Amino acid sequence: MGHAAGDELLQQVAERVKARLREVDMVARLGGDEFVILLENVDQYEHVAHVAQSIIDTLSQPFTLYQSHEVFIGATIGIGICPRHGSSVETLMDNADAALYYAKDQGRGCFAYFSEALTQKTHERLALEHRLRSAIEQQELGIYFQPQIEISSGQLVGAEALVYWDDPVKDCRVMIKDHIALDEETETYVAISKWALRETCKLGRQWLNEDLPVVTLAVNISSYQFCHCDMKELVTEVLDDTGFPADYLGLEITETGLMGNKEHALSVLNSLNEQSVHLAIDDFGIGYSSLASLKYFPIDFLKIDKTFIKNISFSQDDAAITSTIIDMAHHLGFKVLAEGVDTSEQLAFLREQGCDRYQGCFYSNALSASDFAKLLLDLPKRVT
Numbered sequence: 381m382g383h384a385a386g387d388e389l390l391q392q393v394a395e396r397v398k399a400r401l402r403e404v405d406m407v408a409r410l411g412g413d414e415f416v417i418l419l420e421n422v423d424q425y426e427h428v429a430h431v432a433q434s435i436i437d438t439l440s441q442p443f444t445l446y447q448s449h450e451v452f453i454g455a456t457i458g459i460g461i462c463p464r465h466g467s468s469v470e471t472l473m474d475n476a477d478a479a480l481y482y483a484k485d486q487g488r489g490c491f492a493y494f495s496e497a498l499t500q501k502t503h504e505r506l507a508l509e510h511r512l513r514s515a516i517e518q519q520e521l522g523i524y525f526q527p528q529i530e531i532s533s534g535q536l537v538g539a540e541a542l543v544y545w546d547d548p549v550k551d552c553r554v555m556i557k558d559h560i561a562l563d564e565e566t567e568t569y570v571a572i573s574k575w576a577l578r579e580t581c582k583l584g585r586q587w588l589n590e591d592l593p594v595v596t597l598a599v600n601i602s603s604y605q606f607c608h609c610d611m612k613e614l615v616t617e618v619l620d621d622t623g624f625p626a627d628y629l630g631l632e633i634t635e636t637g638l639m640g641n642k643e644h645a646l647s648v649l650n651s652l653n654e655q656s657v658h659l660a661i662d663d664f665g666i667g668y669s670s671l672a673s674l675k676y677f678p679i680d681f682l683k684i685d686k687t688f689i690k691n692i693s694f695s696q697d698d699a700a701i702t703s704t705i706i707d708m709a710h711h712l713g714f715k716v717l718a719e720g721v722d723t724s725e726q727l728a729f730l731r732e733q734g735c736d737r738y739q740g741c742f743y744s745n746a747l748s749a750s751d752f753a754k755l756l757l758d759l760p761k762r763v764t
Contacts (some may be wrong), residue, residue: 457491538596581624600629603637630658686720
């Protein structure tokens with residue numbers, strides 16, 4: 381919607397925040413989408429919590445831009461109290477910032493007070509980001525591939541690309557998606573995501589050159605990257621540079637990446653769809669969107685989050701939710717892929733419900749690029 385829309389949104393945010401403050405209080409924009417609020421002469425610390433929650437609640441309501449465009453955002457707040465958490469402006473701001481990062485880690489849309497323990501966590505987070513920034517240059521990152529299987533035929537039809545890190549400090553290999561809590565708004569996270577997209581396409585092109593069977597390779601795109609990067613330009617550049625065909629590339633986007641600004645999301649998805657890129661909603665079921673709200677998006681697959689699949693064999697609630705998602709998704713024209721399938725009982729249930737694809741340890745753990753290439757060689761022989 382452009383910079384003008386962004387400016388109007390920021391003005392409306394400022395107006396709503398000011399409406400929740402007293403005349404003696406102050407609000408100022410630090411830059412980007414960050415604001416600082418100064419509450420003076422506070423007798424009860426509980427008052428700060430009430431103000432913080434009030435601001436979160438008011439900013440969670442829809443905004444209307446240009447009199448007709450509805451936009452949703454969220455707010456997360458870190459709180460520092462003087463003199464308990466610092467007597468200088470610099471210290472108080474740093475500590476409030478540490479509390480902000482902690483609140484984001486708790487799931488966003490909430491507030492948190494500073495504590496000394498958060499200072500240590502902040503230092504550890506900054507050190508981790510520094511090491512990850514150099515990990516790309518030092519070639520410490522790699523791609524593992526989690527096979528995706530068509531249930532009706534038992535054939536390998538795709539794979540999710542997962543970034544791993546050979547951490548030289550801890551001397552271990554870890555999957556970044558599952559084991560490293562890194563704020564997706566950092567430059568480091570975005571850089572790793574871009575690297576993963578490019579590396580996956582390079583490997584895909586290499587396998588095509590080696591005449592290996594072709595499957596769709598899916599790459600995770602963070603909510604922040606989807607909303608703030610020019611995805612069409614990025615994907616076009618990577619595909620042109622690597623020579624990987626667009627119709628063999630898949631992008632997996634979380635619900636939150638789509639629901640913040642539906643018109644922007646629709647525009648981005650349409651442009652990617654026109655390039656023949658496959659599109660999937662990742663971790664469906666744990667966000668706040670509904671299937672009805674997704675029906676206008678050009679999505680190919682919904683991926684049911686593994687937390688539902690884990691208990692479908694003995695939880696009637698999870699089994700009912702999973703069955704309902706599959707049924708409704710099919711009625712809306714989406715195909716469904718279940719994550720985290722580890723047992724034959726889970727697969728049997730999904731097959732009975734008409735689920736289209738699955739991934740999980742029942743077929744295979746995530747494989748290194750070389751091992752996945754070997755799997756592709758045996759593709760015609762592979763059955764479940």
